[in-house]
Amino acid sequence: MIPAAFEYFRAQSTDEALGHLQKYGSDARVLAGGQSLVPAMRFRLARPAVLVDINPVKELDYIGTDGALTIGATARDTAIERASWIRDAKWSLLHDVSRVVADPVVRQRATVVGSLCHNDPAGDWPAVALAGRAEVMVRGKGGERAVPIDEFLVDSFTTAVEDGELAVAVRFPLAGERTAGSYQKVERKVGDYATAAAAVQVSLNADGSVRQAGIALSAAGPCAIRVAEAESLLAGRKPNADAISAAADAASRASQPQADLRGSVEYKRHLAGVLVARGLRAALARLGVQA
Amino acid sequence: MKVNGTAYERDVEPRTLLAYFLREQCGLTGTHVGCDTSSCGCCVVVLDGKTAVKSCSMFAVQADGHEVLTVEGLAQGGALHPIQQAFWDHHGLQCGFCTPGMMLTAVVLLANNPDPNEAEIREGLSGNMCRCTGYQNIVKAVQHAAGVMRQPEAVAK
Numbered sequence: 001m002i003p004a005a006f007e008y009f010r011a012q013s014t015d016e017a018l019g020h021l022q023k024y025g026s027d028a029r030v031l032a033g034g035q036s037l038v039p040a041m042r043f044r045l046a047r048p049a050v051l052v053d054i055n056p057v058k059e060l061d062y063i064g065t066d067g068a069l070t071i072g073a074t075a076r077d078t079a080i081e082r083a084s085w086i087r088d089a090k091w092s093l094l095h096d097v098s099r100v101v102a103d104p105v106v107r108q109r110a111t112v113v114g115s116l117c118h119n120d121p122a123g124d125w126p127a128v129a130l131a132g133r134a135e136v137m138v139r140g141k142g143g144e145r146a147v148p149i150d151e152f153l154v155d156s157f158t159t160a161v162e163d164g165e166l167a168v169a170v171r172f173p174l175a176g177e178r179t180a181g182s183y184q185k186v187e188r189k190v191g192d193y194a195t196a197a198a199a200v201q202v203s204l205n206a207d208g209s210v211r212q213a214g215i216a217l218s219a220a221g222p223c224a225i226r227v228a229e230a231e232s233l234l235a236g237r238k239p240n241a242d243a244i245s246a247a248a249d250a251a252s253r254a255s256q257p258q259a260d261l262r263g264s265v266e267y268k269r270h271l272a273g274v275l276v277a278r279g280l281r282a283a284l285a286r287l288g289v290q291a
Numbered sequence: 292m293k294v295n296g297t298a299y300e301r302d303v304e305p306r307t308l309l310a311y312f313l314r315e316q317c318g319l320t321g322t323h324v325g326c327d328t329s330s331c332g333c334c335v336v337v338l339d340g341k342t343a344v345k346s347c348s349m350f351a352v353q354a355d356g357h358e359v360l361t362v363e364g365l366a367q368g369g370a371l372h373p374i375q376q377a378f379w380d381h382h383g384l385q386c387g388f389c390t391p392g393m394m395l396t397a398v399v400l401l402a403n404n405p406d407p408n409e410a411e412i413r414e415g416l417s418g419n420m421c422r423c424t425g426y427q428n429i430v431k432a433v434q435h436a437a438g439v440m441r442q443p444e445a446v447a448k
């Protein structure tokens with residue numbers, strides 16, 4: 001279908017985008033990569049009266065490290081996939097996910113921040129942002145605020161971005177030495193929604209015990225969920241087979257999937273646990289630890 | 292916008308999708324519309340020489356001031372592009388519906404990775420669907436085209 005008619009504004013700067021967003025409030029939607037929004041408009045699931053196109057905003061098209069790994073609102077998934085320095089073990093969660101979002105053509109347009117703002121229950125980046133303890137920089141009339149990802153992801157397709165505001169970047173904190181991650185996703189075919197997916201990031205102390213673990217699931221509820229129980233039971237422990245198995249069990253229990261063509265609730269909950277265990281083993285292997 | 296080197300100036304509604312602009316306003320019907328919702332890859336075109344985009348999921352107004360390459364722009368001076376020639380030589384198509392999108396996706400794939408192995412080609416084309424060939428000959432064609440395009444004299448031609 002052809003989308004419903006809308007008014008189109010092309011913003012050349014963040015301030016110009018904010019001007020339009022503040023003027024039109026809840027009537028306006030931000031158009032970044034458009035890889036979710038445009039199909040949604042074509043199905044008439046979304047009918048924004050006004051689109052503010054931020055693609056020309058050059059100042060938001062960046063990936064950089066400045067105390068955190070910061071991804072601007074118009075940086076494409078492909079930019080993450082192609083950045084050679086992101087192949088370092090400490091960014092392996094981000095590199096992993098950048099290779100499995102949708103398909104390789106969609107990734108050339110799709111943006112990381114756009115995926116977070118879309119907050120699809122089966123999206124990849126929300127779970128990764130939870131596991132990586134990211135924060136989203138949201139700019140509005142009163143300036144810029146940093147929103148922790150747990151507060152940012154409010155509900156299915158709903159975030160903490162308010163009318164008149166723009167999410168300008170996402171920041172992944174530098175997790176320190178001996179950090180690695182892994183993103184594990186099972187999908188029926190390329191480009192399908194995940195049947196289940198797990199994002200895992202582990203930081204180890206010098207003695208090999210876990211300093212911090214980040215564990216989150218996608219396609220396991222109304223939006224991506226953090227498995228806090230698994231994170232806290234790993235913290236301070238040696239990440240051995242027993243600890244991994246306990247974390248996987250916690251993930252299965254936390255998972256609240258819906259049955260559909262991709263599988264039953266029972267299967268998906270089982271899968272969530274399996275993927276967390278695989279993710280932990282893969283992350284640890286990147287740190288030279290066999291578990 | 293410039294399409295295959297030719298400037299097109301049209302007044303369009305913001306909701307006009309790039310795929311329909313190319314087909315209906317420019318008369319370039321080589322850009323096919325399959326699923327219409329960014330899944331199948333039949334409508335892929337190249338934006339500014341470096342990005343493969345599914346033109347069913349981009350508004351024409353977004354391409355204002357940009358350069359678009361469609362399948363009609365691949366052949367130069369009556370000679371097929373090496374990717375087109377390889378699809379012909381290696382039977383990389385049957386019905387031809389997915390072929391423009393396959394070839395334009397391959398243009399960007401090979402620009403970023405001039406010597407891909409089979410797995411990398413399969414991965415790179417995984418956002419494009421073909422219902423005829425079973426992909427074998429498409430992969431062979433892209434592999435062969437990569438070999439041809441790595442020869443400096445072939446590029447000069």
